[in-house]
Amino acid sequence: xxxxxxxxxxxxxxxxxxxxxxxxxxLTGGLPGWTDGVRAAAAxxxxxxxxxxxxxxxxxxxxxxxxxSQRALDAGATPVSILEEARSLDVEVPLVVMCYYNxxxxxxxxxxxxxxxxxxxxxxxxxDLPLEESGPWCAAADSAGLSTIMLAAPTAPDERLPLVCxxxxxxxxxxxxxxxxxxxxxxxxxxxxxxxxxxxxxxxPVIVGVGVSNAEQAVEACQVADGVVxxxxxxxxxxxDGADGVGDYVAEVRQAxxxxx
Amino acid sequence: MNPTPSIMxxxxxxxxxxEFGGRFVPETLVPACQELESAFTEAxxxxxxxxxxxxxxxxxxxxxxxxxxxxxLGARLGLRLLLKREDLNHTGSxxxxxxxxxxxxxxRMGKKRIVAETGAGQHGVASATAAALMGLECKVYMGAVDVxxxxxxxxxxxxxxxxxEAVHSGSRTLKDAVNEAMRDWVATVExxxxxxxxxxxxxxxxxxxxxxxxxxxxxxxxQCLERIGDVPDVVVACVGGGSNALxxxxxxxxxxxxxxxxEPAGGAAxxxxxxxxxxxxxxxxxxxxxxxxxxxxxxxxGLDYPGVGPEHSYxxxxxxxxxxxxxxxxxxxxxxxxxxxxxxxxxxxxxxxxAWIAREAPGMQGQTILMNLSGRGDKDVGQMMGxxx
Numbered sequence: 158x159x160x161x162x163x164x165x166x167x168x169x170x171x172x173x174x175x176x177x178x179x180x181x182x183x184l185t186g187g188l189p190g191w192t193d194g195v196r197a198a199a200a201x202x203x204x205x206x207x208x209x210x211x212x213x214x215x216x217x218x219x220x221x222x223x224x225x226s227q228r229a230l231d232a233g234a235t236p237v238s239i240l241e242e243a244r245s246l247d248v249e250v251p252l253v254v255m256c257y258y259n260x261x262x263x264x265x266x267x268x269x270x271x272x273x274x275x276x277x278x279x280x281x282x283x284x285d286l287p288l289e290e291s292g293p294w295c296a297a298a299d300s301a302g303l304s305t306i307m308l309a310a311p312t313a314p315d316e317r318l319p320l321v322c323x324x325x326x327x328x329x330x331x332x333x334x335x336x337x338x339x340x341x342x343x344x345x346x347x348x349x350x351x352x353x354x355x356x357x358x359x360x361x362p363v364i365v366g367v368g369v370s371n372a373e374q375a376v377e378a379c380q381v382a383d384g385v386v387x388x389x390x391x392x393x394x395x396x397x398d399g400a401d402g403v404g405d406y407v408a409e410v411r412q413a414x415x416x417x418x
Numbered sequence: 419m420n421p422t423p424s425i426m427x428x429x430x431x432x433x434x435x436x437e438f439g440g441r442f443v444p445e446t447l448v449p450a451c452q453e454l455e456s457a458f459t460e461a462x463x464x465x466x467x468x469x470x471x472x473x474x475x476x477x478x479x480x481x482x483x484x485x486x487x488x489x490x491l492g493a494r495l496g497l498r499l500l501l502k503r504e505d506l507n508h509t510g511s512x513x514x515x516x517x518x519x520x521x522x523x524x525x526r527m528g529k530k531r532i533v534a535e536t537g538a539g540q541h542g543v544a545s546a547t548a549a550a551l552m553g554l555e556c557k558v559y560m561g562a563v564d565v566x567x568x569x570x571x572x573x574x575x576x577x578x579x580x581x582x583e584a585v586h587s588g589s590r591t592l593k594d595a596v597n598e599a600m601r602d603w604v605a606t607v608e609x610x611x612x613x614x615x616x617x618x619x620x621x622x623x624x625x626x627x628x629x630x631x632x633x634x635x636x637x638x639x640x641q642c643l644e645r646i647g648d649v650p651d652v653v654v655a656c657v658g659g660g661s662n663a664l665x666x667x668x669x670x671x672x673x674x675x676x677x678x679x680x681e682p683a684g685g686a687a688x689x690x691x692x693x694x695x696x697x698x699x700x701x702x703x704x705x706x707x708x709x710x711x712x713x714x715x716x717x718x719x720g721l722d723y724p725g726v727g728p729e730h731s732y733x734x735x736x737x738x739x740x741x742x743x744x745x746x747x748x749x750x751x752x753x754x755x756x757x758x759x760x761x762x763x764x765x766x767x768x769x770x771x772x773a774w775i776a777r778e779a780p781g782m783q784g785q786t787i788l789m790n791l792s793g794r795g796d797k798d799v800g801q802m803m804g805x806x807x
Contacts, residue, residue, distance in 0.1 A: 213588065213710040214696050216600045217444050223587055235708045258442055259695045263709030285695075287448045289432065290440055310445035312607060321445070332446060336605035 165205070165251050165279050165304040165327035169362045169383075172204055178414040179328070179364055179384025180375075182391045182407050183207040183255065185225035187234020192242050194395045197404030199248035202411030205328075207282065207386065208243060210236050210256035217284040219339030221389040225396060236260055240276035253280035253306065253327070258294075261286075266297035273303055280304030280327045288321055295324060306330050309355055311347040322359035329361050331382060333368040339389045340370035344377050352382040372413035379414055425671045425738055426628070426664075426729070433621020436735055438728035441620040443698045447600075450607045455622040457527050462629060467526070474518050475633065478551065479508045481515075483634075485641040486791075491759040495779035498786040500650065501762070502638045502666060504793065511765065511793030512634060512662045513544035517613060519630035521548040524611035531555040531606065532613040535599040537564055537592035537658065538720035538767065539571025540793055541615030546580035548613075556580040559598040561591040564719045567801050589713035591722045592658070596697050616659025617727035620698030624727050628664045634790065635669025642788060649673040650788035656680050656770040657688075657741065658721035660730045662792035667739065675788075677739035679730060680774040682749070685714030687726035688734045688741035694725075701728040717746040717805070718766035720793075748773040750805060753795065765793035766801070 169179055182198040184191055186208045198206050211226035211234055218226065236256070243252060254273065261269045261283065273281065280303055286294060288307065298305045304327030309318055311332060322329055333348035334341070348365050355363045365378040366386030375385045387410060394402035433439045441451055461467040475481040483503045492499040504512035524532055532554050536542030542558040549556035558575055562584040565572055575582050588594040596619075603612040617624045617631075642650055653670050655663035657679035667677050681689055687702045694703030696711050704712040704724035716722045733739035744752075749766060752773035757763045764772060771789050775782075795802075 214593065214597050216597050216697075217604070219601070227587070230710065237708065259703075259705070259709040259711070262693075262695050262700075263705065284444050285442050285698075287441065287443060287445050289448070290442055308445045310448070312446050312449045314449060317449075332444075334605075335446060335607060337601045 163302070163304045163326045166361065168251065169204065169328055173362055173383050176418055178379045179204040179362060180407065180411055180414060181205045181207055181364055181366070181384060181386040182403065183209060183386055183388040184395060184403065185209040185211055185222060185229050185392055186239035186243070187211055187229030187232060188225055188395065189232055190399060192246055193400035194403045195246055196248060197400040198407045199250040201404045201408040203250050203407055204384065205251050205253060207253055207255050208239065210239055210254050210260050212257040212260060215257060217337055219337040219389060221393050222338050225392045240272055240278070243278060244276045251279045252277065253282060253304070254278055255282040255284070258283050258286045261294055266294050270297045270301035270303055274301050280306055282306045282308070282330060284308060288324060291324065308332055309351065311335055311351045315354070318355060319358045322355065322361055325361050328364045329355055329359060330386070331355055331363050331365045333365045333378070336368065338367050341368045344369065344374040348378050349381045352378065356381065372410045375410050376413050376417045379417070426668055429621060429625050433625070435729045435732035438701050438731040439621055439624055440700050441698060442695050442700065443620045444604060446604050447607060451620050451622070453527070458523060458622055458626045461523055461526060467522070471519055471522055474522070475515065479514045479518060480506065481633065482637045483507055485638065485645060488760050491756065494759060495776060496783045497779055499775065500642070500645070500786065500788045501791040502634060502788065503791055504634060504662065505765065505791050509544045509547050510796065511540040511544065512631060512665060513541045513615060514547070515633055515665070516615065516627050516630040516661060517541070517544040517548040520611065520613045521552045521554060524554065524613070525552055527611065529609060529611040531610045533557045533559070533599050533602045533610055534613040534615060535559050535592065535595035536615065537595065537722055538718065538765070539564065539568040539575070539797060540720060542580070542582070543571050543574050543578070545613050546575040546578035549580060550578050557602065558582050559585050559595040559602070561589070561595050562586050563590045564592070568719055568797060570800060571797050591714070591719065593711065593714070593723055616661040617664050617729060618659040618697060618699055618725065624699065624729055627661055628668065628729065631661055631665030632668045634662070634665035635667060638666055638788060639669035646786055649675045651785040652676045652678060652782060652787045654678040654680065654771045654775060654787060655790040655792065656721060656767045657726060657730060658685065658723045658767065660727040662790050664727065664729060666790040671738065677733070678774065679739055679741045680770045681741055681743050682716035682718060682721045682770060683743040683745045684716045685721055685723055686743045687724060688730060689743050696725060699728045701731045702726055702734070717749055718770065720765070720767040721770065742774055744770050744773040744777065748777060752776055753802065762791070763795035763799070764791055765795045766798045768792050
């Protein structure tokens, strides 16, 4: 491993260099059949897959992912059970988790890091852990070889963005709008505006998430960004149509991104 | 020689009281919290802001609140019982102190709109009131369970021009109302101030809200010296998030008085929780073995919360304050006891403090007890009609 450049980032930079836009589907772990959803996403063109660890109080999530989290919790899912199932996933695509900070804080930073590595997870996105509070987790993640994907928000003043990017591993999660996760009728102007500001200060891959709701919006975001996260749009389809719904949708977005190279 | 610093000093630069507090919020909200911190720091040091707030507290909220001695109940329990009458403030609780401070600050910051969460509806009513007074738009989030059990307060908020949204997620109580208010704020942060109702949330809220409630402790300290020539032996308040308790504790934290924060048995964050992170802060939190936040269960909507303000966790950790619990049954008994012996209907929240005093009276014979009567019980009468038949 190159010092300062982790495995996930190396892989994503190589894809970017080959002219590929990065596609990151998100699926709530613990929903019945979720591992099939992950396989379907992997088989249809995902570059990274985000596995949501459901939390009782998801303050960054809108109605679709809230509902998915509640369903998973009602079905008895726990971080331990989800990571146990993730370990059995035989996919080539890198897996990261999206989890709220108490899920890490409760077992402790080092123990949680080792739970992730032994499940074959390569990174984490922690939406309620801003830069100033991230030190202890980042230290544990770094020494376990895990990528901590930092979020950058449209509200950040210019001087904050380089600090966030300097701490980001794998990619920078560029928050597409002021608001919580969920589908919107159009891509917010903030999505490309923030991605542009980030691209000006960092070489780390910049991936837009929150409010990128369909193939068309993904293409629009990728006119500036290196890739997109697809969250609520994937989760909604999974809850309605299962793994096939995810596979078809990921293939559709993949094709749209590839045809607009 | 420098005087010993107060136990209730400002938090550290990262918003910590000991190892509790902090600012665990989405990146989107970090600049807003930073802006609020500097705006509050500046305003609180500005004599003009302080004078304006003092004037509103006096002319509008009706401060200072009086100190009432409970002669009948005191004689019955074998102790001297003094009540700090925050229930007599405009809108019927201590919440108005914080809300007037925050809305004045919001206006100074150029915000046009406030959002608030509410449990029992007291903070929601206070927020709607202050918004009407200051010409701000106001939206209040309230758990669907609480909308039902506090219908009167819902109507009051609407009458005052606020929009009330019932929250149907999770436990459908205060915790979920906070989640929804935070989600609103994430989307509207440029125009909106989040008027948080207790000494909780991300830095600077726990500190700022405490400062706005210091007036309770400052007045009570002077009133006690005047009335009994001393500080009381025990200072008691109920604790949900813990704002009325910190308000009154602030007057006595550096004295010899025992400080008691009474939690409901079904929402005992200090008593039954472990350190955890939710709603922007690290504090004691009721949670399961995986860190999922537990649902609190209390007869009182205002205390139906699985967390607690971080400074209470700190005061508990250094042993300066104690956090016993009382059961719903004890609370319902105490609610009636105070009504019948003193002609005062306490809020169900405050009935927790009464319940603790009544239960522990045998060990406090002859002592002087100061209790913060932080709200009036009119709002609970409908619910009690159902419980008592």
